[in-house]
Amino acid sequence: MRIDVLTIFPEILVSPLKHSILKRAQEKGLVEVKVINIRDFAYDKHRVTDDYPYGGGHGMVMKPEPIFRAVASLLDVEEDDIPGHRNLPSGVEIILLSPQGEPFTQEKAWDLARAARHLILICGRYEGVDERVRKHLATEEISIGDYVLSGGEVPALVVVDAVVRLLPGALGDGESPRHDSFSDGLLEGPQFTRPREYLGLKVPEVLLTGDHERIRRWRRKEALKRTLERRPELLEKVSLSGEDLRYLQEIEDEA
Ligand SMILES: C[S@@+](CC[C@H](N)C(=O)[O-])C[C@H]1O[C@@H](n2cnc3c(N)ncnc32)[C@H](O)[C@@H]1O
Structure with missing residues (x-):
């Protein structure tokens, strides 16, 4: 380009x-x-x-x-x-x-x-x-x-x-713009890095399990939660799966 x-x-x-x-x-x-x-x-x-x-x-x-x-x-x-x-x-x-x-x-x-x-x-x-x-x-x-x-x-x-940054090859290895906010219509969920505990503040346990499927589900739910809290209008434009609708129901129940 x-x-x-x-x-x-x-x-x-x-x-x-x-x-x-x-x-x-x-x-x-x-x-x-x-x-x-x-x-x-x-x-x-x-x-x-x-x-x-x-x-x-x-x-x-x-x-x-x-x-x-x-x-x-x-x-x-x-x-x-x-x-x-x-x-x-x-x-x-x-x-x-x-x-x-x-x-x-x-x-x-x-x-x-x-x-x-x-x-x-x-x-x-x-x-x-x-x-x-x-x-x-x-x-x-x-x-x-x-x-x-x-x-x-x-x-x-x-x-x-x-x-x-969206041109193929522009981001470093392992980085993908596809996970960024707005790319799939949602805001990205929270991110954590080391240390696992700082000033008594802990990283969510699920992120330490190494269980990729559990982590994927947690991230999807957190992205939906964040979008619902901050930019609910975005949810109207995105096509939600059955899994997404279930998470949204859970988020509502938890609230
Ligand atoms: C002071 S602005 C001119 C504003 C113009 N008098 C108006 O009321 O629409 C000078 C230049 O800054 C740029 N600019 C200012 N705000 C912008 C924005 N929100 N998005 C894109 N360009 C902007 C544009 O190139 C614009 O020509």
Whole structure:
């Protein structure tokens, strides 16, 4: 996979891309991540990337030309020859990070990890980007939550991290994103590590038995319990087995 992040503050992205899973995935050749400075595509003397909003109002808006040009150079076409959404090569997504976008979810991360070949992420700043970028350039808009950040760099990192860790081979041996929260529609249950007792607080006995089937059942019930307590609406979307329904009944009885 190839990922290009377009920003006017490239330094913000440098360090997070150099650590842990993101670093390893790049070293293994699973993904190539490049950070592109939008300013390099502003051709006036002062390399201006923003301007006052038409119609008045506060703040500045990011200009369309440097962003269109940056994307054109990534697609290896002229800026007036960028293919429309339907004509983009398959697997290319041009994503505008925006608090007004589609909420980002684990499901969306899986979709991108499975289907995308080339992600181009556009980070806004100031009051946002010129509407023509949203309407005529971006194939989709993604929001990382119902709050407003100062820029799209942190949201872009969120998307990059969530997608890259799902690429086959990105996680270490024995690690699997399939057990993570949301992957099967539930929250993951509690985790424990050594020591088995700390300040009088003990690890649940079942985890020490070595009985894989008992441990699997305990974990499933705990995941259902946690989801019911914290995010009951998730249970409405997941298909529950007979075993799950029995555990839910037990959880209700125990409560
Ligand atoms: C200060 S925000 C602009 C907000 C815009 N004026 C509005 O009200 O929708 C500047 C940039 O930060 C990014 N951003 C802020 N919050 C975000 C969020 N929740 N999800 C994704 N991107 C976000 C976007 O790229 C946005 O263009």
